[in-house]
Amino acid sequence: MSLHPHAGQLPTPDMLTDVPSLVSAYYTDFPSPAEASQRVSFGTSGHRGSSLDLSFNEEHIYAITQAVCDYRASHGIKGPLFLGGDSHALSQPAFRSALEVLVANDVHVFIAPDGEYTATPVISHAILSWNAGNAGSAQADGIIITPSHNPPRDGGFKYNPPHGGPAETAVTRWIERRANEHLEASNRAVQIMHYRAARQSSRVKVYDFTARYVDDLADVLDMPAIAASGLSLGVDPLGGASLPLWEPIAHKYGIALSVVNQEVDPSFRFVPCDKDGKIRMDCSSPYAMSRLLSLRDRFDLAFACDPDADRHGIVTHEELMNPNHFLAATCWYLFRTRTQWSKGSGIGKTLVTSAMLDRVGEELQRPVVEVPVGFKWFVPYLHSGRCALGCEESAGASFLTHDGRPWSTDKDGPLLCLLAAEMMAKEGKSPSAVYAGLTERHGAPCYQRLDAPADTKVRNVLKGLTVEQVDMQELAGERVESVITHAPGNEAPIGGIKVMARSGWFAVRPSGTEPICKVYTESFAGEEHLRHLQKDAIDLLDRLLQQA
Template sequence: MTVHDRAGTPARDEDLVDVPALLAAYADTHPDPKIDVQRVAFGTSGHRGSALDGTFNDDHIAATSQAIVEYRAAQGTDGPLFLGRDSHALSEPAWRTAAEVFTANGVTLMIDARDGLTPTPAVSHAILAANAGRAGGPGNGLADGVVVTPSHNPPRDGGFKYNPPDGGPAGTEATTWIANRANELLEAGLSGVQRTARIDAQRYDYLDAYVADLANVLDMDAIRDAGVVIGADPLGGASVDYWGAIAERYGLDLTVVNPAVDPAFGFMTLDWDGKIRMDCSSPYAMASLVSRMEQDAPFRIATGNDADADRHGIVTADGGLMNPNHYLSVAIGYLYRNRPDWPAAAAVGKTAVSSSMIDRVAADLGRTLLEVPVGFKWFVPGLRSGEIAFGGEESAGASFLRRDGSPWSTDKDGLLLALLAAEITAVTGKTPSEHYGELTARFGTPAYARTDVACTREQKSALGKLDAGDVTATELAGDPITAKLTRAPGNDAPIGGLKVVTDTGWFAARPSGTEDVYKVYAESFRGPEHLARIQAEARDVVAGALGS
């Protein structure tokens, strides 16, 4: 990965998207469904694109909203639909497009009572609250939701994701059906899309419902009583009003570091590649907050969230910005020891490319480890049933159960994980960074990295279809291979690539969804030099498995 020479420095005027041009393109550009990249396509977190590229325009959202109407009808989902949006420039017009289509189709629409921004976890929380005690099936009034957000992606981007009645990200079966139907509607010139200029909706106070319920999932009294000094940076996103409300309701010593909302996100520092990106796990995107902590800011804990607040970034006065894998390991160790009412058999959920430090923590806790493919959707059934109490992924997304062991949210919750850092500090007297130091003293210090390897489209396709038997290698970086995985051990679902494991390290190779590269995630408990060797040999193992 080549780091841009201005990474971590404040954005300049020339870095900013032309917001009027972006909005004009949303309305005026009509995608051509014969061009693959201009079709509706759902990734792990919905359909994303930019109006400037003809990949996120009014036509896309109208067609996708109509497809969701038809999908929910086919599933017997006849309750309200909770609709939220983040602060990206394209989110407001896309929200309006969706609302007009939903209204025309007679959907009971729930919009923000304050006409404000809505974090993804607040929508998930609302869906679960509405569906509590309801059985599935037509006539039972089950609710679902849509969040208009491209998450942490650049200001030129838009995103649109569907959350079914389970409250979490829609699974592949649902998103495939919705995308296929949306593309049929695009091909038909939007014939079949019902739409009205009038929006008919009910008001729902997402902020109050979410904030008032936090004491049932976190020890807010402990945070207040310990006087933990907190700085919260919304990074211009949907959590901006939530942090002030949390501080006021619970009497916390919490400062909203930057309350500005700007669709161009001109206050950001540039990410590793020179782009503006609200990635709260990136030391470059978080450079302003990290610098403030280093300059004797009064905060003991500082936090960041991406634009829809489903991701978290944790900065401590003693350790700087924490690697997401490090914080997940600490959070798991703390929670399973400090939630006595959680189900005794509840497993620890992690994605296949998350750190093996989590494996060691889970084993030390005596808990089952549930390892699943990349994508938070895989944690949804377990979080609903209590089969897992915590689900987290290496990209700084996680959620967990309420203190009584019942579901809180089934989508990633960056506010929750940020506040947990303050609870950990309040209850134990140590920051998450200090706790991670104790973990490395016990289990070793892992070196972890992700790199990209150039490949052809044919190789990408083949990598996604590999079988474990295609791997002929018996050693990796001097150690015997103990597992060759193309399916996740936790749920036997395809991981969309290959994972090779030894006692001291591992690598996972997955094809990129947008570029002609495959991503190599790797980790070693024997240090950076051993990690480099794993990364180098990973290419040979993959090439051998692909027969190239």
């Protein structure tokens, strides 16, 4: 993809989303369940869409929320539901719609104080804290209204069951099917209470998500070490839900932390355009992060989170760290410093995360558990302690507390940002320097993901692949060592294929949220070898499509 001329630059007025029209369409436009694109569809991380495309309108939220209530009733979930949302334009209207349905269904709902956004990890931590303190009684769950780092025109809806993490596939399929049944019946079975009455109901309680999260941070991070180091830290919330957290963290723990951007605007006009010219609040993109990168010499370390704060972006004096690089440094640092963790606890990684983590795991003598894409796969392993850390290449991770309890079972951006500060405080060098030390011992991999349009045929071919269909004997000039369509960590299908050789690998899978095919490649033998891997991957995909 060629670089858009506005990449890394602030958007011009004509590039901004028309927020009034977007919100108006949410309430006034009605989807047709006969159209596939207008039905409820849960991807890797919930249902996403836009009111302008008739894929995220009030009728969708009524149907999905009623389906969640139906699921709770049929599965005996009777505790409170923690409801939060981020700063996307469609999040507040969807929050109101969801509350109308939840209260009408006699659900006790905990919400943040008026006007305060709630980050994904804050909801996850609240669920886990409640359920740990109320063991044996009614268990809590949660809903987060967010499309994560998607453009401003999008909306999203995620459900987290009592385990605190993203709902597993069986659960989202149940909710998706029931929600579409409601849509097909014109939502006649949906129970709704007017928002004002719902908001004033005794079933709705204000909950201090920020205090719960901030007060507990010392359970999972060495906050005194960060404070004692005197490190100068800068943070850009990118106009998102991490904004309420940073000043309370700095105040409580005495950290020299500055919030460099306190703007919140649903057009996200202050976020530089991504490589394709779209406004995308992706804290791992050097283009979206160009403003923070320009300030890196002002701070010892800087970082950012996306709008729902489930992703992290780490800026050192040297660079915006590649997420794979920072996660490798994280593994090396955590398993050397968390002495209370079980010796049998391992590193959880998705199958498209860098193989550097496998090499670090071998050095640390820790098992590496490889699962399909999606943080939901780590949830049972964080609870059981089989994995002390779960991470994925798209800058998402969480890890256990000092004493081995799950902190959050969803991705946690602020946690990883503050871990970068702890790492620098205690190691006396930046996370970039820590990663450089790993490359001296294990090699310096080249990693790249390519995206291509993918229609229904392509997606179905990839999802139905078997190992026997792949006739490759060599990969980039080396003998193919393994071909997998199921993740080795849990034998779950990966929705595509991964081919590995001694010096590199590739994986091909359809996106769970967009009509694209993703081709991941990594080489430990240089850029030219990486190009060879990519050619072999595309050639295989072409052959498979011709045979279909």
